Amino acid sequence: MRLGDIAAELTVITRDTIERQGFGNVAALLRNVAGLQMTNNGGPGNTTSVFVRGAETRHTVVLIDGVRIDGQSTGGARWENLPVSLIDRVEVLKGPASALYGSDAIGGVVQIFTRQGSGRPQLGLGIGGGNLGQIKADVSLLGGNADFDYAGSLAVDRGTGFNAYGLTTSKNFNPDKDGWRNYNGSLRLGARLAEGQRLELLGLKSRSDVGYDAGKNADDRGITESIAAKLSLKSIWSEVLSTQLSVGQSEENYETRPSAPYLTRTRIRSASLLGFYRINAEHQLNGVLERREDRLVNVDLVAGGAGTRSQNAVGLSYLGTLGALSLQAHGRHDDDSEFGGIDTGSLAAGYRLGGGWRVTASTGNAFRAPTLFHRGSVYGPDTSKGFPELRPERGHNREAGLAWAQGDLDFAITTFRNRVSDLIAFGAAGSCRSTTGCYTNVARAMLKGTSLKGGATLGAVKFSATADFLDPTDANTGRQLQRRAKRFGTLRAETTLRTWTLGANLVGSGERFDDAANKTRLGGYGLLNLDAQLAFAKDWRLQLNVDNAFNRQYQTANFFNQAGRTWFVMLRYAPTL
Known part of the structure; x- marks a missing residue:
């Protein structure tokens, strides 16, 4: 099925x-995607949250070549530790998708695809530097033929940074610079075993070491490791039937030291069998069998500092095209070893009106299973005293869209209403072993909004813009959800002048609140980011970036400073060997 036939709202970010x-990590790469907002607790490498249509950061599935990246402490991927040097493209699916991907997909899905080699060997070398003491270097090698292909990369990114924490009266305040060090590598191999049989191996690792404030007289560090591996066999059995058998594992490990030592380790193992049956050119059936096993090691877990659980799932999808009408129906059953079974489904339709116009509509539900930390830590319900187990968080979404494309002009508008219930929140003590507070299913949220995006080419300049009008509301209190703005937008312009490619990007955000009571206001902001690329010789390119060109002071989380004006220059050499 073509991207144009997909009824859900999908954005694709290409390697170009x-x-x-020149972004530093995946979270920064997503800042121009309609419907997405993010917060950062300081500078590069510090804790980053991504809100898809206002949903919590744990409500977005993150997949790297099909391997799920997640943390079973408070939940969600560590966005700040996902580098872009190994990425070929990113696909962002907005809206509930548990009927396809199981737990976690209440807000959306971000799929990251690594680079795959083909053709003659191609070497990639890059080295650069900028202010904040930043030094960055990477090397890659790609190539292959019909029988074997390979792609590998290594990268390092480090800087002295700036003082990320601004509350001078806090006992944790330390006026030192909070620098960062990130190292990552990836390897992807593919081999044709026989006609229609392809074996693929993926391995990647990223490690970041970032400064933050936890004590006045110590260089406190937050250390994150993200590891993923996958082995898959893709088989084409006939013109109408193909399968993919995969086994994979990911790890998310986080540690702080020395002032407030803390360690949490998540391991996810998975196995899946996907089947694709093409009835004819207009109709297709897809099926999935999947098993997932989670393990968490955390000192606050009651059962000896470690917890495990498993999920088994079966799903079926139908994709069809009937002239101008396209249809999608998805259904899935997940069975969790802790809370039992849960069913999810979605139905979507799109219709081409002619003249470049298309309308879409969809409805579906989704869920997020409580993390092992939510349920099994000292902050989880004390079932020995009769308190009930935590229930899965649930989302129910309806949306409609209208799109138009003609030549170099395009426009799309999507309106949505996502009702999220049984949200897990940290509340008063009494139902758990801790005296400081407990996790309970007490919160509800209403995520309503309208998202617009468009593009146009006027002469030699290409424009693109997004605008989001969001109403992220705590359904219990009627207050605005924390750290999410009601108004957010971007505008980008780029052009090519001989051997130069020039770009400018405006980012604007309305005010937001740092607390649930809406007492602590975070002001709106506007940023200008500039980029330029010069192809000055065969295989040579020079990349220049200036972010926050007007040196604006702003915060996305209270007391955490954001970088002022930053500049970066990168030299790249990419010959074909």
């Missing part, structure tokens, strides 16, 4: 965009 705009 990644290289041209």
Whole structure:
């Protein structure tokens, strides 16, 4: 099925965009995607949250070549530890998708695809530097033929940083610079075993070591490791039937030291069998069998500092095209070893009106299973005293969209209403072993909004813009959800002048609140980011980036400073060997 036939709201970020705009990590790469907002607790490498249509950061599934990246402490991937040097493209699916991906997909899905080699060997070398003491270097090698292909990369990114924490009266305040060090590598191999049989191996690791404030007289560090591995066999059995058998494992490990030592380790093992049956050119059936096993090691877990659980799932999808009408129906049953079974489903339709116009509509539900920390830590319900177990968080979404495309012009508007119930929140003590507070299913949220995006080419300049009008509300209190703005938008312009490619990007955010009571206001902000690329010789390119060009002071989380004006220069050499 073509991207144009997909009824859900989907954004694809290509390798060209990644290289041209020179982002440092996946979270920064997503800042121009309609419907997404993010917060950062300080500078590069510090804790980052991504809100898809206002949903919590743990409500977004993150997959790297199909391997799920997640943390079983408070939940969600560590966005700040996902580098872009190994990425070929990113696909962002907005809206509930548990009927396809199981637990966690209440807000959406972000799929990251690594680079795959083909053709003659191609070497990639890059080295650069900028202010904040930043030094960055990477090397990659890609190539292959019909029988064997390979792609590998290594990268380092480090800087002295700036003082990320601004509350001078806090006992944790330390006026030192909070620098960062990130190292990552990836390897992807593919081999044709026989006609229609392809074996693929993926391995990647990223490690970051970032400064933060936890004591006045110590260089406190937060250390994160993300590891993923996958082995898959893709089989084409006939013109109408193909399968993919995969086994994978990911790890998310986080540690702080020395002032407030803390360690949490998550391991996710998975196995899946996907089947694709093409009835004819207009109709297709897809099926999935999946098993997932989670393990968490954390000192606050009651059962000896470690917890485990498993989920088994079966799903079926139908994709069809009937002239101008396209249909999608998805259904899935997940069985969890802790809370039992849960069913999810979605139905979507799109219709081409002619003249470049298309309308879409969809409805579906989703869920997020409580993390092992939520249920099994000293902050989880004390079932020995009769308190009930935590229930899965649930989302129910309806949306409609209208899109138009003609030549170099395009426009799309999507309106949605996502009702999220049984949200897990940290509340008063009494139902758990801790005296400081407990996790309970007490919160509800209403996520309503309208998202717009469009593009146009006027002469030699290409424009693109997004605008989000969001109403993220705590359904119990009627207050605005924390750290989410009601108004957010971007505007980008780029052009090519001989051997130069020039770009400018405006980012604007309305005010938000740092607390649930809406007492602590975070002001709105506007940023200008600039980028330029010069192809000055065969296989040579020079990349220049200036972020926050007007040196604006702003915060996305209270007391945490954001970088002022930053500049970066990168030299790249990419010959074909």
